[in-house]
Amino acid sequence: MSLDRSDIENIAHLARLAISAEQTERYAATLSNILDLVTQMDRVDTTGVEPMAHPLHMTQRLRPDQPTEPDQRALFQALAPLTEGGLYLVPKVID
Amino acid sequence: MQNKTIAQLAADLRLRTYSSVELTRHYLERIGRLDPQLNSFITVAADTALAAAQRADRALKSGEAGPLTGIPIAHKDIFCTQGIRTSCGSRMLDNFIAPYDATVVEKLAAAGAVVLGKTNMDEFAMGSSNETSYYGPVRNPWDERRVPGGSSGGSAAAVAARLCPVATATDTGGSIRQPAALCGITGIKPTYGRCSRWGMIAFASSLDQAGVMARSAADAAFILDEMAGFDPRDSTSADVPVPDYVDALDDDLKGLRIGLPREYFGAGLDERIARSIQEAIREYERLGAEIHDISLPNSPLSVPVYYVVAPAECSSNLARFDGVRYGHRCERPADLEDLYKRSRAEGFGAEVQRRIMIGAYVLSAGYYDAYYLKAQKIRHLIADDFRRAFEQVDVIMGPTSPTTAFAIGAKMDDPVAMYLSDIYTIATNLAGLPGMSIPVEPVDGLPVGLQIIGNYFEEARLLNVAHRFQHVTHWHQAAPAGFE
Numbered sequence: 138m139s140l141d142r143s144d145i146e147n148i149a150h151l152a153r154l155a156i157s158a159e160q161t162e163r164y165a166a167t168l169s170n171i172l173d174l175v176t177q178m179d180r181v182d183t184t185g186v187e188p189m190a191h192p193l194h195m196t197q198r199l200r201p202d203q204p205t206e207p208d209q210r211a212l213f214q215a216l217a218p219l220t221e222g223g224l225y226l227v228p229k230v231i232d
Numbered sequence: 233m234q235n236k237t238i239a240q241l242a243a244d245l246r247l248r249t250y251s252s253v254e255l256t257r258h259y260l261e262r263i264g265r266l267d268p269q270l271n272s273f274i275t276v277a278a279d280t281a282l283a284a285a286q287r288a289d290r291a292l293k294s295g296e297a298g299p300l301t302g303i304p305i306a307h308k309d310i311f312c313t314q315g316i317r318t319s320c321g322s323r324m325l326d327n328f329i330a331p332y333d334a335t336v337v338e339k340l341a342a343a344g345a346v347v348l349g350k351t352n353m354d355e356f357a358m359g360s361s362n363e364t365s366y367y368g369p370v371r372n373p374w375d376e377r378r379v380p381g382g383s384s385g386g387s388a389a390a391v392a393a394r395l396c397p398v399a400t401a402t403d404t405g406g407s408i409r410q411p412a413a414l415c416g417i418t419g420i421k422p423t424y425g426r427c428s429r430w431g432m433i434a435f436a437s438s439l440d441q442a443g444v445m446a447r448s449a450a451d452a453a454f455i456l457d458e459m460a461g462f463d464p465r466d467s468t469s470a471d472v473p474v475p476d477y478v479d480a481l482d483d484d485l486k487g488l489r490i491g492l493p494r495e496y497f498g499a500g501l502d503e504r505i506a507r508s509i510q511e512a513i514r515e516y517e518r519l520g521a522e523i524h525d526i527s528l529p530n531s532p533l534s535v536p537v538y539y540v541v542a543p544a545e546c547s548s549n550l551a552r553f554d555g556v557r558y559g560h561r562c563e564r565p566a567d568l569e570d571l572y573k574r575s576r577a578e579g580f581g582a583e584v585q586r587r588i589m590i591g592a593y594v595l596s597a598g599y600y601d602a603y604y605l606k607a608q609k610i611r612h613l614i615a616d617d618f619r620r621a622f623e624q625v626d627v628i629m630g631p632t633s634p635t636t637a638f639a640i641g642a643k644m645d646d647p648v649a650m651y652l653s654d655i656y657t658i659a660t661n662l663a664g665l666p667g668m669s670i671p672v673e674p675v676d677g678l679p680v681g682l683q684i685i686g687n688y689f690e691e692a693r694l695l696n697v698a699h700r701f702q703h704v705t706h707w708h709q710a711a712p713a714g715f716e
Contacts, residue, residue, distance in 0.1 A: 140593075148592050148596070151596060152547060152591075153551075153569070153572040153573050153576055154585055154589065171647060172593075173648075174536055174651070175540055175603065175607075177533060178536050178603075178610055181533060181613070183606060183609035186610075186613060189608050189615060190438065191438060191664075192424045192664020200464070212331045213331060216328065218555065218556070228567050228570070230568050
């Protein structure tokens with residue numbers, strides 16, 4: 138399995154990671170090596186095998202639809218890089 | 233003082249032989265003097281530790297002490313601690329002070345434990361050598377040119393060097409057992425869902441599990457008694473009663489059926505490690521156990537399966553780090569996409585970025601069936617191997633790691649070689665089973681770990697099997713030179 142420059146650029150975009158041209162080459166080599174390891178899976182016939190999403194085959198627990206957490210907006214926003222008037226600030230999205 | 237067991241410390245504190253403040257000062261002094269050479273702590277919380285020790289002393293005096301009152305512990309820096317920085321070994325969270333305690337932290341605090349600080353770890357628990365930490369590598373106290381293993385390398389090194397009596401840790405693919413083996417201590421990864429994941433920073437949610445690093449199985453049992461249990465705040469927490477782990481420690485091993493998977497003793501295992509493991513097995517035979525040859529035919533596929541499942545889950549979990557609500561944010565973003573991309577590229581180190589990219593790739597349109605779905609199917613086959621094995625045996629034993637501690641830097645340029653350090657530990661996580669590592673006879677002065685794998689929720693049996701071995705051997709009492 139070999140990934141080229143454009144594959145890496147596409148993956149980095151999907152992962153929202155800024156990577157330089159020089160890093161792209163390095164990622165192409167290391168990610169291809171990792172995928173070579175992963176392709177050992179192809180040796181196994183998995184026809185009819187159910188996928189296993191949870192080790193204990195548990196189902197999702199439900200709880201009554203009632204609030205359990207108090208409002209702690211000020212506490213949580215104290216951690217944010219940039220806020221104003223109780224809102225998180227990001228660069229302008231809509232002109 | 234630093235060589236006493238948890239039971240001895242608890243008894244001494246109750247008899248007022250020394251106070252919790254004195255005990256806490258003793259450990260803080262050791263950390264201050266010895267940790268600069270190991271780098272096992274990211275944050276030492278001296279002031280809050282001493283304040284907690286004072287409260288513990290008052291509780292001891294008034295007879296309101298809990299089982300761990302006044303006993304110092306350290307937390308892996310993946311557990312959120314209110315008021316003490318939680319970095320997860322990453323620049324992304326270098327300035328992050330959690331607004332709440334993880335359930336595990338809360339439960340141990342309720343039992344009276346005193347938190348000395350937060351231990352170093354591979355960034356977001358991704359690594360097998362503790363070299364991917366933003367805060368620099370941890371050095372192995374047995375040989376400071378070597379790695380302590382990972383990702384819980386700080387917890388392992390700190391316990392081995394007697395900088396804390398016990399420490400919490402987490403295990404997603406071997407991150408408790410492999411560093412426990414490489415540092416010569418006792419580590420237990422419980423069944424998936426046994427300890428709450430609430431407030432434990434997520435890496436791969438279907439694999440992550442909290443556990444304990446200690447110097448003996450008995451010490452681990454005391455801590456796990458307080459850590460384990462159902463938590464309604466963790467949707468995958470197991471609602472299964474917790475037995476008393478200390479009570480079961482001394483059970484007789486006569487007739488215990490031990491399975492040795494032939495896949496764990498094949499090519500790739502250092503022959504000297506194989507001999508140490510075989511010698512430990514003979515000790516178990518002398519204790520009355522029966523040895524059975526078993527097979528886990530799909531276990532060689534556990535590394536490839538893991539490197540699909542874990543990166544896929546990590547890419548999804550780490551999507552939350554966007555430079556908006558908390559964590560690192562880049563300077564002067566041009567637009568929202570630039571804000572996301574540069575904040576993440578600057579905040580995450582190389583290994584985390586590699587795994588996020590692998591995860592994004594295997595989950596992307598057109599590749600999902602070939603990678604993620606295929607991996608989940610083989611995961612089923614791996615779990616079925618164990619299910620069949622546990623119809624014949626009570627526990628499974630083998631080496632924890634194919635090698636002893638390797639040199640710092642030796643595998644950093646070859647991710648695939650690093651991933652193979654966890655070849656014997658990963659299958660247990662994929663199946664969700666509990667596993668332990670305990671020290672056996674060293675090789676060339678470096679620790680070797682025996683892995684013990686049990687059936688679901690059989691932590692009590694694992695601790696019992698480990699404790700009986702430690703009752704008749706002394707490997708677990710050995711201390712690295714300079715840290716006795």
